[in-house]
Amino acid sequence: MSLTLTNDVASVTINEFGAELTSFYHKLNNLEYIWSGDAKYWGRHAPVLFPIVGRLKDNTYYLDDQSYNMSQHGFARDLPFEITYQSATKATFTLYSSEKTKEKYPYNFKLSIHYQLIENNLKITYEINNPNPIPLPFAIGAHPAFKVPLKADEERSDYYLSLSPTKARTFLPLKNGLLDLENKSLHNAKKIHLNPETFKNDALIFDLQADETNICLKSRNHPYGVSLTTTDARFIGLWSNYPNSGQFVCIEPWWGITDTVNTTQQLSDKYGINILAPFDTFTTMYTISIY
Template identity: 35%
Template structure:
C-alpha cells in the first residue's frame, strides 16, 4: 500500500512493501526527485539493505556451522512492512522476524523504518532491535535513487557531486562479480567535486575515510540541489547504471560486500555490526531538497 506524508515544502510517498521510499516531490516547482523505477533500467527506487549490504559470495553466508542463502542486499526490501503509526508529516513501519525470515537469517529482530519531514528535509531512520537472547550480527544501508538530471531540459553533464569538505577518500574496488577484490586506491586527492558524465559509473564507487557530513547533487548553472547526510557512516557508495545515467544512488552503508576470497563466516565479514541481546542500533539518512 502507498502512504503519503507532506508539509509545506515536500510531498512524500512510501510503499509499505519493503517500507520503500516511493516519491519525493518538491512542492515549489513540482519536481520529482526520486527515481521512479524502470524495468528496462533499474526497477527499484530506494530499497532497504538489511541484514547485509552488497553481494555475498555465492549468495551464502555461514553462521554457527550452518549455511544460509540470502539474496543481494538481503531480504528486508522484499517483505511487507507493518504500519506502526502515521501523522501528517511522519510515518513508521516495522518488519519483525518470522518463520520465513528465520530460513534466511536466524536472529529474532524488529526493524523499524521511520520517515519524518522537517521543513525541506526528509529524515529516514532505521532502528534495528535485537529481540533474541544473544549477540546479533547484521549490516544495514540506504540505496536511494535520486533523479539526475532533475528534468528533461538538462543532461548529466550539467550536474556535479559535491562533498561538504575537500576529501582524499579511499576507494574499495570490486571485481566483475561485485565482490571486494582487496585492492584500494585514492579516489582523488584534496578535492570535493566529481564532475558527472555517462561514463563515470562503470561499477559501484565504494568510498571510505570521508570527513564530510553531507554530499550533494548540484545543478551547475542554477544551484538547485539534493543534499544527503553521510555523517557517522563508515562507507558511502555512489552508483548508477553505466553509460546512460538517469539517476544517482547515494548510499550510506554500515556494511560491505563480501571479499572475493571469503570463507563466508558472518562474524568475520568486513563492516559487520554487532548488538547485544535487548539492545538497538539506529542510523539516519537525511535528504534535503533546495527550497
C-alpha cells in the same frame, strides 16, 4: 499500499512494501527528486538494504557449519512492512522476523524505519532491536535513487556530486562485485562528474570512517539539487547502471558492505559487519534535503 507525508513545502510518498521511498516532491519548485523506477533501467526507487549490504560471495554465508543463501542487499526490500505509526509528517514502518526470514537469517529481530518530513528535509532513522540472548550480526543501508536530470532540457552529464568536508578518503574498488581491498587507494576528488563512463567499473565506494559527511548532487545550470547528510555511516556508495544508463544516480549511506574477495564467508567475520549485543538496540539516521 502507499502513505504520503506532506507539509507546505514538500510531500513524500513511501510504499508499505519494502518501506521504500518512492517520491520526494518540492511543491514550491514543482520538481520531483526521486527516480521513477522505470524497469527498463532499474526498477526500484530507494530500497532498504538489510540484513546485508551488497553481495555475499556465491550468495552464501556461514554460521558455524551451517550455510545460508541470501541474494544481494538482503530481503527487507522485498517484504511488506507494517505501518506502526502515522501522522501528517511522520510515519514508522516495522518489519518483524518470521519463519520466512529465518530461512535466510536465523535470528529474531525488529526493524523499524522512521520517516519525518521537516520543511524540505526528510529525516530517516533506522532502529534495529535484538531480542535474542545472543549477539546479532547485521548490516543496513540506504539506496535512494535521485532523478538526473531534474529538468527536461538537461543531460545527466550536466550534473556532478561533491563530498564535504573536502579531504582524502579511502576508495574501495570492486572486483566482480566483491571488495578488492588489496587495491584500495586514497581519493581526493572535489567533484565527481556524471559522465557516461563514471560507473563503468560499478559503484564508487568510499570509506567514511563513520565521520559526518555531506554529499550533494548539483547541476551546472541552476540552483536545484539534493543534499544527503550522514552522521555516522561507515561507507558511502555512488552508483548508476552502465552501460544502459538510466536518468538517475544513487547516493547510498551504508552501515555494512559487500563481501571481500578473500572473505571467509563467516557472517560474524564479514568485513564491515555490525554486532548488536543481546537485547540491545541499534539506532542511526541520515537526512535528505531537496532545494
